[in-house]
């Protein structure tokens with residue numbers, strides 16, 4: 001079997017990290033051949049062409065072909081999996097309206113091109129920021145693609161939360177289950193450990209043991225854990241001198257691999273169009289706890305949200321509602 005995979009922004013940093021993982025079989029496994037289509041804007045084409053040369057030099061057994069183009073129609077034709085990485089992220093002094101308008105100019109046409117040419121089973125993950133609202137815009141321009149095929153990446157936030165717990169509690173990351181990122185992939189996100197477990201024991205109980213009571217554990221969550229996870233991107237920039245790249249590509253691989261092959265080890269976090277669950281307005285692309293069953297995401301339902309969680313989720317969802325209103329006002333939906 002061969003899967004056609006499109007990567008936008010393929011000449012950039014995350015694209016560079018993604019391509020080699022995919023070609024090596026980390027996304028779909030050792031039996032699935034891949035065709036790569038790299039989409040760039042004209043000024044990014046040389047970067048993507050260079051990456052294509054290096055892919056050739058990797059002599060990957062699973063890699064059937066690599067095409068580089070600046071034409072979205074060509075890039076999305078027949079695509080089964082689309083990583084939408086290229087975007088116009090916020091830069092210093094940029095107004096929100098300008099940011100959203102610039103991204104509307106990217107994700108509206110890309111949604112249309114996906115609608116026109118993608119394979120019937122297409123799965124889309126938006127990595128480029130503001131990821132949730134970019135996914136919303138793309139979905140709105142692709143009326144023939146079921147909206148739940150448009151997702152945005154909060155798996156990096158999820159993995160960051162798991163990594164923090166694993167280090168604190170001294171257990172392998174694979175033993176930390178059922179963490180949730182709620183809301184927007186932004187500083188308002190809510191990393192939630194209320195239902196998380198390690199080795200069958202509740203994380204809240206383990207934290208209370210560790211910090212000497214529930215009150216101290218909650219203070220650690222509010223003052224240390226949540227801001228550390230939500231602002232980890234800024235920490236990486238400060239320490240590394242450049243934004244998260246390999247961890248972002250890794251998370252994008254995790255997201256799509258679980259979507260295609262099914263979630264292992266509990267649930268994960270995915271930003272996808274709300275079906276109204278947990279009072280998140282229908283259609284809003286918001287992060288939820290989700291499992292992939294038979295190749296489709298299913299939101300984990302009926303979790304109890306206490307007075308620690310509910311207002312934090314509501315605050316992040318309110319930010320998404322504002323972003324949606326802003327793009328509506330700009331005529332981008």
Ligand code: NAI
Pocket residue numbers: 008009010011012013014015039040041043044047085086087088089106126127128129130131153154156157185243244245248
């Ligand atoms: P980068 O600047 O190295 O690469 C972006 C590439 O996208 C550039 O080569 C640029 O030419 C290309 N591009 C811009 N507009 C395009 C368009 N319309 N079509 C095709 N390509 C286009 O940036 P990097 O580090 O690769 O990050 C990419 C995006 O991912 C950024 O928006 C960043 O904020 C976001 N990001 C999201 C994360 C998440 O967890 N959701 C984590 C880390 C980064």
